[in-house]
Amino acid sequence: MxxxxxxxxxxxxxxxxxxxxxxxxxxxxxxxxxxxxxxxxxxxxxxxxxxxxxxxxxxxxxxxxxxxxxxxxxxxxxxxxxxxxxxxxxxxxxxxxxxxxxxxxxxxxxxxxxxxxxxxxxxxxxxxxxxxxxxxxxxxxxxxxxxxxxxxxxxxxxxxxxxxxxxxxxxxxxxxxxxxxxxxxxxxxxxxxxxxxxxxxxxxxxxxxxxxxxxxxxxxxxxxxxxxxxxxxxxxxxxxxxxxxxxxxxxxxxxxxxxxxxxxxxxxxxxxxxxxxxxxxxxxxxxxxxxxxxxxxxxxxxxxxxxxxxxxxxxxxxxxxxxxxxxxxxxxxxxxxxxxCRTPRKRTLPFLFSSNHFIHKQIFAEKGLFFSIARKLSIKALSNSFLSRTYTLVEHLIKKILFHCRMCGDCTLAESSYLCPQSGCPKKMINGPCGGSNNGYCEVYPNKRLCFWVRSYHRGLEPDCHTIHSPKPIPPKDWSLDKTSSWLNYFSGRDHCELQVKKKKAEY
The missing domain is CATH 3.20.20.220 (TIM Barrel)
Structure with a gap:
């Protein structure tokens, strides 16, 4: 045959x-x-x-x-x-x-x-x-x-x-x-x-x-x-x-x-x-x-x-x-x-990354100091339309000022050194860069704007040339969440994150 x-x-x-x-x-x-x-x-x-x-x-x-x-x-x-x-x-x-x-x-x-x-x-x-x-x-x-x-x-x-x-x-x-x-x-x-x-x-x-x-x-x-x-x-x-x-x-x-x-x-x-x-x-x-x-x-x-x-x-x-x-x-x-690159070295982390990382862990990590109260407030907001709109507005104002947030409803700031790929990357790459950069500059803005992921590399903990490994891939965005609160979506288990605590049986 x-x-x-x-x-x-x-x-x-x-x-x-x-x-x-x-x-x-x-x-x-x-x-x-x-x-x-x-x-x-x-x-x-x-x-x-x-x-x-x-x-x-x-x-x-x-x-x-x-x-x-x-x-x-x-x-x-x-x-x-x-x-x-x-x-x-x-x-x-x-x-x-x-x-x-x-x-x-x-x-x-x-x-x-x-x-x-x-x-x-x-x-x-x-x-x-x-x-x-x-x-x-x-x-x-x-x-x-x-x-x-x-x-x-x-x-x-x-x-x-x-x-x-x-x-x-x-x-x-x-x-x-x-x-x-x-x-x-x-x-x-x-x-x-x-x-x-x-x-x-x-x-x-x-x-x-x-x-x-x-x-x-x-x-x-x-x-x-x-x-x-x-x-x-x-x-x-x-x-x-x-x-x-x-x-x-x-x-x-x-x-x-x-x-x-x-x-x-x-x-x-x-x-x-x-x-x-x-x-x-x-x-x-x-x-x-x-x-x-x-x-x-x-x-x-x-x-x-x-x-x-x-x-x-x-x-x-x-x-x-x-x-x-x-x-x-x-x-x-x-x-x-x-x-x-064969010799380990200590990376100096920028203050903005360190402060954002600390705040993020206190609110969104299960063992964080404010995790429990943030989750309770989010669940309550999900059942109250006025509170939900206020909650979303507050999030939008904070993240717009700090991160140029586009309110995609499924936030990946923590995976990109607290830089927003929706506003910072022309291709909106959330799993690392494309191959189009030249000498560190973005394919779309050559010699004018640094590649988004080059900026992320210098700003965060990972990756590092001494321990190159694959992070957990981020799934595609569910665009039905666009213009909604990523905080509410996180605590209700609707975004890409796997919540480390069991969700309540109540319907949100």
Whole structure:
């Protein structure tokens, strides 16, 4: 019996004796045209060649509208090669995400790369509204439940029901290329959370620092994680390298040294074409020896002939590659496995964090000094509309002044060093950062506003580079609680927190 096309990538990645190659396709705007024709021609050549085990398809890259990865994925699947669909969340609320998962399963599009996605940019008559109803950890949780037995709770349309198992193969992304400690530690913390939530493979962000590539594998091994990891190897043209060097691609760093090298290479008769392909081949060979399970290859203006050249030449570089040809670090980069991080140090906590943390424990922790009276007052307010409105107004005034509160009704201040992600993070990330920051600055406000989670790192107790671990994932917000009191919702057990005392039997 022939192997199902959708399983070719999965089986290759799970085979420890096989080095898996994938290639990234970037569909443009529109449903056809020469660009799509070239993509389909490349797909046919990749199928016939056999070395590429999956063609990944981006989902509105750069935040701009493009052909749906599901549409192109069906074409790729029909050709007899595994599609790997990017499944981003910037344009989808949870209902659309679930609906599209059903669609993917129905059409046997089972390989998914789950990611938040770039912040939405210009579309029809202006910039699109970002959604980010779920983050990648929460969608991975949904997919993991669909992979087993997912029961729709009573009260939903159709009442309680069991959905059939959906055999998805879902992966996640991580960036080992952050320049600051506060960025990098969070990336590894969130990676652990994604794996905890069900990620079955990992693809790195693209980068050009071979030591950072090595750190990711070292971290995976140190954490004793048995999960396949692919290194993202992107081959830029000189024009794209200039754009990346300016920090105009979210989360991507292309150092000055590499750009200068490419500028010099462009003076040759072929304008540096062979040099960039040979560099990619050397990096591929180096990464294979580092311990990666495979390579996620990409690049602009790459023909299949160029791809074959990279794959062929990489076989010639069997000895340890000269790092001068593959290692382009960003000056001042922080590394996880360096002396300063191996030596424990005491972190000085800001007064605002310490005071807020102390007050929070006294009111909202079961053993807190004011926990009992706060709970009794909250329960009483729930049964009195006037008292409830007054209670909510007082909370809003206090938290608006102190935390720029948006009154989402399900507060996560304690999990983000008493900074509000609803007002402080453009993507409203509540389980750690996205991968879009550059040198500590937010993807949406480059060089103007620090990443929300960078601020959180410097302000709170955790995480810490000495003891990187996964916090308990925060579930998605129930937006029926929006504009209600998070204090009342906490004490009545309606928010994301697990109250450590038994709720009274009374109906609130």
């Amino acid at each position: 022939a192997q199902p096309v959708s399983n070719i990538f999965r089986d290759s990645l799970r085979n420890n004796d096989e080095f898996t190659i994938t290639y990234e396709l970037v569909p443009g705007r529109g449903s056809g045209g020469k660009r799509l024709e070239k993509i389909l021609q490349l797909a046919e050549l990749a199928r016939d060649d056999g070395r590429i085990k999956a063609l990944s398809i981006t989902d509105n890259p750069g935040g701009h509208p493009a052909l749906s990865p599901i549409s192109l994925g069906l074409d790729i699947l029909a050709m007899g090669i595994s599609p790997l669909l990017h499944f981003s969340l910037k344009d989808k609320n949870r209902n659309l995400a679930e609906s599209q998962l059903f669609e993917c399963h129905r059409h046997d599009l089972l390989n998914l790369l789950v990611l938040g996605g770039d912040f939405p940019r210009y579309g029809f008559q202006g910039q699109a509204m970002p959604v980010f109803d779920l983050d990648s950890t929460q969608l991975l949780t949904l997919i993991e439940q669909l992979r087993h037995n997912f029961t729709v709770t009573r009260g939903a349309p159709g009442q309680a029901m069991d959905l059939p198992r959906m055999d998805f193969f879902a992966g996640c992304v991580v960036s080992p290329f952050k320049t600051l400690e506060s960025e990098q530690v969070w990336q590894y913390v969130k990676l652990l959370t994604k794996i905890q939530c069900g990620a079955q493979f990992v693809i790195s962000q693209l980068g050009y620092d071979i030591v950072k590539y090595q750190e990711l594998i070292q971290f995976i091994n140190e954490q004793q994680l048995r999960i396949p990891v692919l290194a993202n190897l992107f081959v830029p043209s000189l024009a794209v390298a200039r754009i990346m060097n300016k920090g105009l691609v979210p989360g991507v760093i292309l150092p000055d040294a590499l750009l200068q090298k490419m500028e010099d290479e462009a003076k040759s008769s072929d304008r540096g074409e062979e040099a960039r392909l040979l560099r990619a081949a050397r990096m591929l060979a180096a990464l294979r020896e580092t311990g990666y399970s495979g390579i996620h290859l990409g690049g602009n203006n790459l023909s299949f002939k160029s791809i074959s050249f990279i794959l062929d030449k990489s076989e010639d570089f069997t000895e340890k590659t000269d790092q001068a040809e593959t290692h382009f670090p960003e000056p001042g980069t922080w590394y996880l496995y360096q002396t300063s």
